[in-house]
Amino acid sequence: MVTVVGKKPKILIIGGTGRFGRHVVDASIRANHATFVFTMPPVTDDTEKKKILESFTCLESKSSLYGSLHDYEMLLEAVKKVDVIISTLGSDPVQLELQTIILKAIMEAGNVKRFIPSEFGMDSKCVNPVEPAKTMFMMKAQIRQMIRNYNIPHTFICNNFFQNFFIPRLGQAEISPPIYDTVGIIGDGDVQVTYVNDRDVATYVIKTVDDPRTLNKILYITPRENFYSLNQLVALREKKTGKAMEKKYVTNEELLAKISCSPSPLNFQLSIAYSAYINGVQPNLNMSPSSAVEATELYPEVDYISVEEFMNSLL
Known part of the structure; x- marks a missing residue:
């Protein structure tokens, strides 16, 4: 058993004030988990972070544990208070590398019953990426292997794309929504990926924390209803608005050139789009049930947001 029967595990979320982390909190x-957020205290002019922390406080169910991952003793003290650690740190190399410090604290504390690292997105083992995303996927794979080597109880969670970023842009990382008349379609536009809402990914994450069926496995979040190609996304939008869009197909070479001359983080976002929409991503759902499970099969009670529902909310 992962936790004492009838007792919900205490959860520490690292990166809980970030775009995705706040959904996990x-x-x-x-x-109804005792929920702790390990974060740096907000500086005087950081009004957004203050509002996020205040919104957590209003729910009267969490405590902020102020500290830095660079202060190992503070991190270790926080780790010792909980049963489950969830990392929602960003995907840049600096933040991913910080997870090695979390692993060290977990090993020393000896009380953590499950660690959920900052995987999410596409499975590093099922994608053929280009730089700079390639480095990110390599680092995620290295962290994954370290967790296994150290025998740390874990769940790796992969959901392909987040609805909240890619659907409003119709896959165009460089565009700020809303989009009206024209759209750039990467490749031939026929490669399908899964789009899962940020809120739903967070719901599935928390579902796993005391579920023995997901312990030491990969959880794929791949609702079949949410498999869409870019051509299908554009067609859906045209159907909803009743207006045809002018389409420009972006070739492999054009996108690679754009990646090479774009600043960070746009170059990273474009390389993610290239990796999925041109090279394709195929979650290995034929893996043994001892290695991987699928979220919508395990948790049919979750009323996830479909791509069409999310599209409706944008119009």
Whole structure:
């Protein structure tokens, strides 16, 4: 068993004030877990972070544990308070590397029953990426292997694309929504990927924390209803608005050139788009149930947001 029967595990979320992390905090609180957020205290002019922390406080279910991952003793003290650690750190190399410090604290504390690292997105083992995303996927794979080598109880979670970023842009990382008349379609536009809402990914994350069926496995979040190609996304939008869009197909060479001359983080976002929409991503759902499980099969009670529903909310 992962936790004492009848007792919900205490959860520490690292990166809980980030774009995705705040959804995980909310899902943990909604599921009635004792929820802790390990974060740097907000500076005087950081009004957004203050508002996020205040919104957590209003729910009267969490405590902020102020500290830095660079202060190992503070991190170790926080780790010792909980049963489950969830990392929602960003995907840049600096933040991914910080997870090695978390692993060290978990090993020393000896009380953590499950670690969920900052995987999410596409499975590093099922994608053929280009730089700079290639370095990110290599680092995620290295962290994954370290966790296994150290025998740290874990769940790796992969959901392909987040609806909230890519659908409003119709796959165009360089465009700020809303989009009206024209759209750039990467490749031939026929490669399908899964789009899962940020809120739903967070819900599934919290579902796993005391579920023995997901312990030491990969959880794929791949609702079949949410498999869409770019051509299908554009067609859906045209159907909803009743207006045809002018389409420009972006070749492999054009996108690679754009990646090479774009600043960070746009070059990273474009390389993610290239990796999926041109090279394709195929989650290995034929893996043995001892290695991988699928979220919508395990948790049919979750009323996830479909691509069409999310598209409706944008119009």
